[in-house]
Amino acid sequence: MIGITIGEHFGIGYEILAKALSVNPLDSVLLYGDKKHFQLVCKEVNAYPHASTHIEWLDIPCTAIRADDKKGRAKYVLHQLTNATKDALENKIDALVTCPIDKNIVRFIEPNFDGHTSFLQRQSKAPHSFMLMANQKFHIIVGTQHIPLRSVHEVFTKAYFENLISNLIPSFSKHFAIDNPKIAVLGLNPHAGEIDDHSEEKLWMKDTIESMHARGLHIEGPFPADSFFGTAQVSRWDIVISPYHDQALIAAKYEGLSHVVNITLGLPFLRTSPGHGVAYDIVGRGIADPSSLQNAIKVATSKHL
Template sequence: MKPAAITMGCPVGVGPEIILGLFDSLTTDEATIAPVVLGDLGVLHHTAKLLHSKVKPVSWQIGQAIKPGTVPVLELSRLATDALHWGQPTKETSLAMAEYIRQATQGTLAGDFAAVVTCPISKKALNEAGIHYPGHTEMLADLTGARRYRMMMAGTRLRVVLVTIHEPLAKVSGMLSAEGILDCIRMTADSLHRDFALDRPRIAVAGFNPHSGEQGMFGREEIEIIEPALRQYEGDALITGPWPPDTVFHKAANGEFDAVVCMYHDQGLIPFKLLHFKDGVNVTLGLPIVRTSVDHGTAYDIAGKGIADTASLRSAWQLATAIATNRARK
């Protein structure tokens, strides 16, 4: 199968060092879908020397064989490393990180790569460079022409999918609709079928209010919005809810559900990060390509120190490999 494209992320964030950490830890029999890096060879050389990495970054082109013990790099920028400073993005580093994403997306659409795995970017730096997207997901949706997309956070014990994402809590109730919740349920079910190879996935839908509204005493969103969405679902996934938010994640983490559909960002992300702070993976549903990402930011405060944890990147690459393999079997 074609390799998985790992975008380097912000050149002055932790992306370069977690990439080197991943390749340092790879075993020869592990890479069923080999990772390759879309980024800057000079930056990776500089980082490898700084961190005394055992692997060697080398220039690589699409179609070339991958040599063991190397970090194959498709060179998309040539930044002057002596002018770069860890944790201090510039317009040049921001334009470069955007180009890594564009080329990875286009290459995956063209069949050159099996999947895209993204290292962290700075949303602020991206916008200050004139590339106006709220983040990775919206940029990828635009590049692939996807109109419907959702964020799933996936770990070994818990998967959550969000109906609303980065919205002020005061606005969430007014943004909920039966149509939107139903769409999220359908996309979650489709992904669990196709990407995770589950024949009859079990999906719990969280309520919005404490105790799931307590029959309307603490709010009517469950009665007027969430329950109608559940009644409209037609498919072979097992959908239940609305569940009280204070118990549903315990049940899911203990194996009763394959995913939880959540009404807002922190409802799903707080329990998820409690369990999967180091190894969580962001999966974008609804794209025509496989895309996973680390579940952390650029960590500018520790960039270049060699202490960034590679667990999330390893999990993101492994999950991208599994999803690409499952899709190839369909």
């Protein structure tokens, strides 16, 4: 059984979930959220869960009647996530799929809230967490997450990189049954630092990667990011590691969001989510595309990228 949180009450979570469950039958699923409102949205968009899917609920009625009740909206989201994490840690669910939330809303209750990834890491007391963005062509790790670009070189150091690799591989192997994944590492600087004798690539990245390769890891790089994604070689890697957030996410989302899945590694359980946000601008119009959520559910149930 997988668990799915509906997410932000005023977002598109209800609609994409109704549509996703109407297309792909699941053996069993535990839903976290407002059951009555979900049933209402099912009627509005004429999409109902597949008859063969066994659905259980942790019914969490949303007390926020209006959108300006931001604390009520935040409590609703946090109630879902807290209960879903608890169930995942107690093995009541095999994996967790999370529909989109609004970080700015959640911050009305949790001022330092930085998104699903770090929240789930804290809740599960995991020492590490990794953001893996997957599309049809490649799977890319966001080496540093929500930090300013000017700070990346201070965080993405030799020690940080070595720690990332040593903890990433066991988690990836655990969930996707690939014992020694093929890893490509992107450069931090333009053209992978080839024009700067004091670049991170020349100071430590190249030698560190070669040392790891010599120890038996299938890892190569650093590759210039500007040309890497335009070549056929990108699909031959199990993991691509990007030093910073936007380098990774621009590449992952460039061809559209419908096939993008956000995967959290490093937790005691697998967590996936759609690669898009709450999409307030299309709520209630019946046009939300459930494809990204469908793919997130597929990864969570199949444990296959």
